[in-house]
Amino acid sequence: MTSNVTAVSYGLNVTPTGLEELRSVLASHGAQVVSESSPADDRYQVRILELALPDVTAAALAALRRSVADAATGDFDTALVPAGLRAAARKLLIMDVDSTLIQQEVIELLAAYAGKREEVAAVTEAAMRGELDFAQSLHARVAVLAGLPADVVHSVRHEVKLSEGAGELVAAFKAAGHIVAVVSGGFNQILEPIAADLGLDYWQANELEIVDGVLTGRVLGAVVDRAAKEKYLREWAAAEDIALEHTVAVGDGANDLDMLGAAGIGVAFNAKPAVCAVADAALNMPYLDAVRHVAGV
Template identity: 75%
Template sequence: MTSNVTAVSYGLKLIPAELEQLRSLLTGHGAALQAETQAGDGRYGVHTADLALPDASAAGIPALRHAVAQHRQDGIDTAIVPAGLRKAARKFLIMDVDSTLIQQEVIELLAAYAGKREEVAAVTEAAMRGELDFAQSLHARVAVLAGLPADVVDSVRAEVKLSEGAAELVAAFKAAGHAVAVVSGGFNQILQPIAESLGLDYWIANDLEIVD
């Protein structure tokens, strides 16, 4: 059987014992190991396992992804990539922004200037647990920003830090001819300069209303 799925694992350090646990998990879910490669640049390690999955269907791949997610290992992330996607000549990468492209939650940085960072963080966590819908959580968090001076936006923009490897990821995708986009529940005033500096193809976020 030819490979139809690839498991891509990456982290600051790939521990052999943890990779062996991953192999056992994959084969335990019916995947046959076809080939493996391992590489790195001194900062990150990347391990790929080409697999033959008997049920590489719309149901089989999500089931394998769920199993891998449930077995999450500290410091290592694993993506289950269908062969068709990996071999596609042109790909489209879409990312979240807060705590993904960047290290922080922008609305919490803004809220800190109002002395409400912990309050806003609690609302964010409730939304992530599914206790609030997006609109409710956004309105609740933005409400605490009322009355802040406009120049706070500039201060927060200066505090934002890209996640480790984010710039390299975008550059590699762009160099390979792929398109990169980000979608954010945050604000264009913060996102646009980041998107332009990275050369992103598309980005979308909310506009934070600033009234004199």
Template identity: 55%
Template structure:
């Protein structure tokens, strides 16, 4: 639906928002470094460290993981309760669904279309000879990139800023939540709950449906 007009736009974070998992931790499990990467992810989501620096460090722990491991990772992905119902309702009301993630296209390119997402953007992992090199390919999707994606998609679809919604859980989502007409903290860290326009407590995306125009 890229380039299509829409009544409104809803942009979600991926990890711990669209899906229950943190994908980088699932990939790190394949390298036997899941616990180490999980602790670093938690610190980044609380805003204790710079996201891009943290991501590069965590991705370095993925070095040597074969691309074939992505199938096992995909099998472990759990969509967040209510996500399909929310996306169906957004579409029924003439809205557009975007996902922008500090995670990875290698997983999101399968998960997003399966859930009915219209637009998505994420990081890419560098691969050589069928294994991960431990680096990110290209510019990192950080807090600023999340906000700019929301603005770009809204502009492309002719959606005014007041009819944009952002949903996220971590410190990396705060700029995007601030850029949206309504920023929603979902399953969120305390710093995000404190600064969002609205907090959704239950881990069920159907809770967002009454907020849609």
């Protein structure tokens, strides 16, 4: 019997009782467990079940994902991943940046220098929940930066911290010969050194306008919104001759929804409820490198 879908459970407490509940849900959909394994990690637990499913159409897999999510099998999450993605010789990992690759929202760090952090944070939260148009909200938030010296950008660079496991995740994908990209509604001036340090293959964000050493409160060119994120995913996958079915997208906000939906599997990382509700998988712990177990890297 050959596995055609893999169930990857991960969390701080993957209990035997929870796993039994998961197996029950899987069995109700006709899934047969081909094999099981437990990769070692001293920060969180992982359990991998190779499954044979009678129906692996997109509709059947979506229904199974809903059943697994609704079962709420304990303090862990389970991703259901097509075997073809996990076995692919070359994959593309594409990630959001703010609150995904990094721990902070850069626009809020910048706004703090203008005394507007709380005001901007409230708008950011609403935009990430999908309550506001992202491009309009970005222009409004960037406008509060007008008049700040460009040196604040350098100061913010030093405040930015990678999410736990982010460096390990990128290194694992790169070492295995895969492609790693990030696309951000944030800013190139912050992302460029991060991308260089991590050795990313592709990256794109918005460009803050700076004139005579001062932020103008505007961005240059088209805003990187949810449609643009999906566009870059498709462009970069095509450039690398990687099928969309072999791509993994990770994000946390409404701006990531199109990208998550277009990828082979979309992972909601400590995401807003609206994102978790439609993503293929959810990751609700701080360790971003758990994505490597989902992808089979």
